[in-house]
Amino acid sequence: MEFLQAKQKQDPDLFLHRMWIAGQPVMLAGYFSLIDLPQTMMLLQQQARHAADSERPLSALASGLGERIDRADEQAVFTAISDGCLLVVPEAECFEGYLRIVPVSRTLSRSIEAPTTESVLRGSASSFNEDLDTNLGMLKKHMLSDLLRTRSYRMGKDQNRKLTLIYMEKHTDSSLLKAVCRKIEAHLDKEIPDLIALSEDVFEFPKWSLVTRFNTTELPHNASAALGQGKVVLLLDRYPFAIILPSMITDVFSSVNDRNYPLLLANAVRLLRIIGVLANMLMPGLYVALVSVNPDVLRIELAMSIAGSREGVPYPSLVETLLLLFVLELTLEASIRLPKSIGPTITMVGGIILGQAVVQARLVSNVLIIILAATTIASFTAVGFHNAITIRVPKYLLLLLSAIFGVLGLFVGILIVSAYLASVKSFGVPYASRWKNKRSPNG
Amino acid sequence: MNAKLPVRIALKSMTMAGMLIVLCGCWDIRDINHRALPIAMGLENKEGIYRIHLLIPQNTQSSSSVRIVSDKGSTINEIIDRISKDLELEVDLMHLKVIVFDRTFAERGLGDSVSSFMRSRDIASKTIAAISDESIGSLFQTLKSTSTTGGLEIYNFFEKNAGWSPQLAQTRIWQIFQSLHSFTKDVAVPIIKSGESTTMTSTGSAVIKNGKMVGRITPEETLLFNAFNGLSAQGKIEVMNHAAVVIDTDRLSHHSSVKGGRAVLNSRINLKVTVLETKGSPTTAMVKQELEQLLTQNFERMFARLQAEGADILGVGQFFRNRIPRDRLANWRTDYYPRMKLNLTFHTVIEDEGLLKMKP
Numbered sequence: 001m002e003f004l005q006a007k008q009k010q011d012p013d014l015f016l017h018r019m020w021i022a023g024q025p026v027m028l029a030g031y032f033s034l035i036d037l038p039q040t041m042m043l044l045q046q047q048a049r050h051a052a053d054s055e056r057p058l059s060a061l062a063s064g065l066g067e068r069i070d071r072a073d074e075q076a077v078f079t080a081i082s083d084g085c086l087l088v089v090p091e092a093e094c095f096e097g098y099l100r101i102v103p104v105s106r107t108l109s110r111s112i113e114a115p116t117t118e119s120v121l122r123g124s125a126s127s128f129n130e131d132l133d134t135n136l137g138m139l140k141k142h143m144l145s146d147l148l149r150t151r152s153y154r155m156g157k158d159q160n161r162k163l164t165l166i167y168m169e170k171h172t173d174s175s176l177l178k179a180v181c182r183k184i185e186a187h188l189d190k191e192i193p194d195l196i197a198l199s200e201d202v203f204e205f206p207k208w209s210l211v212t213r214f215n216t217t218e219l220p221h222n223a224s225a226a227l228g229q230g231k232v233v234l235l236l237d238r239y240p241f242a243i244i245l246p247s248m249i250t251d252v253f254s255s256v257n258d259r260n261y262p263l264l265l266a267n268a269v270r271l272l273r274i275i276g277v278l279a280n281m282l283m284p285g286l287y288v289a290l291v292s293v294n295p296d297v298l299r300i301e302l303a304m305s306i307a308g309s310r311e312g313v314p315y316p317s318l319v320e321t322l323l324l325l326f327v328l329e330l331t332l333e334a335s336i337r338l339p340k341s342i343g344p345t346i347t348m349v350g351g352i353i354l355g356q357a358v359v360q361a362r363l364v365s366n367v368l369i370i371i372l373a374a375t376t377i378a379s380f381t382a383v384g385f386h387n388a389i390t391i392r393v394p395k396y397l398l399l400l401l402s403a404i405f406g407v408l409g410l411f412v413g414i415l416i417v418s419a420y421l422a423s424v425k426s427f428g429v430p431y432a433s434r435w436k437n438k439r440s441p442n443g
Numbered sequence: 444m445n446a447k448l449p450v451r452i453a454l455k456s457m458t459m460a461g462m463l464i465v466l467c468g469c470w471d472i473r474d475i476n477h478r479a480l481p482i483a484m485g486l487e488n489k490e491g492i493y494r495i496h497l498l499i500p501q502n503t504q505s506s507s508s509v510r511i512v513s514d515k516g517s518t519i520n521e522i523i524d525r526i527s528k529d530l531e532l533e534v535d536l537m538h539l540k541v542i543v544f545d546r547t548f549a550e551r552g553l554g555d556s557v558s559s560f561m562r563s564r565d566i567a568s569k570t571i572a573a574i575s576d577e578s579i580g581s582l583f584q585t586l587k588s589t590s591t592t593g594g595l596e597i598y599n600f601f602e603k604n605a606g607w608s609p610q611l612a613q614t615r616i617w618q619i620f621q622s623l624h625s626f627t628k629d630v631a632v633p634i635i636k637s638g639e640s641t642t643m644t645s646t647g648s649a650v651i652k653n654g655k656m657v658g659r660i661t662p663e664e665t666l667l668f669n670a671f672n673g674l675s676a677q678g679k680i681e682v683m684n685h686a687a688v689v690i691d692t693d694r695l696s697h698h699s700s701v702k703g704g705r706a707v708l709n710s711r712i713n714l715k716v717t718v719l720e721t722k723g724s725p726t727t728a729m730v731k732q733e734l735e736q737l738l739t740q741n742f743e744r745m746f747a748r749l750q751a752e753g754a755d756i757l758g759v760g761q762f763f764r765n766r767i768p769r770d771r772l773a774n775w776r777t778d779y780y781p782r783m784k785l786n787l788t789f790h791t792v793i794e795d796e797g798l799l800k801m802k803p
Binding site for chain 1: 463467469472473474475476478480482500502503504507535537538540567593595598
């Protein structure tokens with residue numbers, strides 16, 4: 001009791017509220033910010049009244065209200081309070097220990113909304129939010145199966161973040177599951193404020209990696225499909241994405257939502273995404289290679305029109321391309337930062353006015369504007385924003401190699417990128433391999 | 444983890460990047476707008492002195508024009524080098540599409556210049572060769588003055604998916620080079636001159652034997668030449684006494700043999716034709732017979748002339764490469780070809796009579 005009062009002096013958010021339950025004086029302890037106190041008190045009173053009606057003493061009542069915590073266990077008391085539980089401290093000496101009660105808590109999470117980074121045209125459109133239990137519930141709703149298993153962990157020493165691992169019995173590869181569990185259990189003391197911490201400290205993935213080893217999704221539908229495929233899903237409290245392990249290269253090109261379309265269309269769309277990703281990586285390099293090093297590859301008409309459009313451009317094509325790519329990257333980055341209401345304005349200023357002006361000022365050729373606009377659009381055909389950012393990087397390598405060795409350099413660059421992708425592995429599953437489904441529900 | 448490892452990796456990658464930048468030689472790269480990309484080259488040779496004309500398209504964002512640059516000297520590369528020096532651009536011959544030779548030059552022999560084109564890497568071996576019936580200077584002036592698309596006309600004139608027609612031979616530099624060294628094949632090079640209402644007109648093809656122009660064939664004969672070489676004669680209209688037909692497809696089969704030291708080639712050309720016009724009311728049999736007769740006549744006349752010139756532009760010698768031993772094949776042009784017997788049969792199928800019926 002004394003230590004609670006001492007704690008309250010440090011932390012005014014902690015309340016110690018006195019009330020009577022079933023004729024007994026008790027002290028309630030908890031956080032104002034997490035507990036809806038009037039509602040909770042009403043609830044308590046109600047329950048006490050029921051108990052009084054059936055003429056049971058408080059000690060008996062206690063066992064029906066909540067969990068008992070030993071009076072001496074200070075750590076458990078604080079954990080309970082910081083978890084948002086209500087602590088009932090009976091003042092009567094006859095009752096040993098405290099009671100930990102699940103109160104009516106304040107609503108501190110968003111309601112379930114449509115996804116913000118993944119748009120769904122034909123499929124379930126509710127998305128995860130910050131509350132782990134809500135997320136888990138949504139996932140369970142999507143996956144009505146008695147094979148679903150969850151394991152819950154508390155990560156970190158000072159911060160205590162909840163992590164839930166979900167998998168499907170009989171579907172998930174046991175070696176993958178074991179590897180994931182072993183990593184988590186070996187690093188339970190690590191704080192995970194962000195995904196990098198999860199990646200580096202818990203799963204010990206290499207620090208300098210171009211490819212994200214987690215496939216994140218905002219959609220319970222995607223997460224449940226991954227579970228069905230035998231992958232492992234992690235839910236992190238206060239993180240509105242499900243983390244799917246392992247991440248595969250096919251995730252860049254195919255989304256679960258594709259399966260709501262006829263197969264022919266779905267495959268056509270996937271092909272389009274592959275072309276889009278390739279176009280994004282190759283086009284700037286190809287432009288530089290063809291304009292500077294190997295113009296002989298171009299058709300004469302194209303060579304002439306490009307030469308015409310570059311008339312009076314002061315910089316070599318590499319500098320020209322880098323200049324415009326830089327502006328485009330700035331536009332992209334700025335439009336993420338900007339409030340939604342100003343975003344379109346910036347796109348307009350960046351895209352149309354700047355593009356037009358830069359051509360009229362003869363700083364870059366208008367063919368390059370076309371190419372880079374197509375490049376930027378193409379980069380977002382990749383599924384998932386994390387993948388769209390990933391593929392933004394290798395094009396600079398290809399650009400540089402193309403500027404030096406022309407078309408040959410471009411192909412060497414493709415080789416390097418392919419070799420890198422082939423070398424990436426997570427939990428023994430090669431990134432560039434095709435995910436083999438252990439037991440698919442539909443064969 | 445080894446504490447020195449990141450340092451080592453950083454050092455390694457810096458060395459690699461440094462070597463890449465220092466050793467690549469990329470500072471010699473010129474952007475496309477700093478290169479002159481001639482589309483056609485005219486080549487004259489008077490008493491051992493070459494004169495080169497280059498037709499260079501000049502495009503800006505809004506307009507396109509052509510300029511002609513010419514110079515003379517004792518070797519082709521020396522002239523190109525001098526032009527490059529005097530021009531504000533670097534001359535880059537990789538987009539050269541057509542090389543036009545002066546007729547008198549062709550009659551004296553193209554061997555040296557074609558060999559040097561094949562030797563140097565800066566001219567594509569697929570460049571089309573042509574022979575000018577007028578002075579190259581005036582031909583190029585016409586090309587320049589009538590050009591609306593930056594000098595592309597001469598390229599489109601020969602381009603199969605643009606303005607090419609089956610009356611025009613299409614011969615690449617490598618084919619001339621091949622004929623220089625082949626026992627059994629000569630080439631026909633198109634002859635062009637500036638036209639009256641069109642930019643250019645073709646007046647037939649030059650018969651080139653061992654690199655020298657020895658005769659010429661008419662555009663109509665060039666059509667037969669193309670048909671014999673399997674270059675589709677599609678769309679060619681044949682006018683006869685009673686009908687006009689368009690040839691849709693042609694297919695050839697050959698059978699060669701050597702009898703008593705004399706080469707014999709039996710060739711059969713299958714034609715599928717569509718009737719376009721008739722005069723009077725001929726039957727299909729009449730039309731077929733007339734067409735076969737006409738084609739056979741024309742072909743035999745041309746072949747007889749070619750035999751007299753000893754130039755095997757049809758490449759019939761190719762069919763005897765497995766019949767005649769190599770040491771004797773070397774004399775194909777002199778021993779066998781002039782005495783060769785060609786039995787040519789045309790077989791016609793009237794595929795389509797148009798919307799009106801004909802008598803069978």
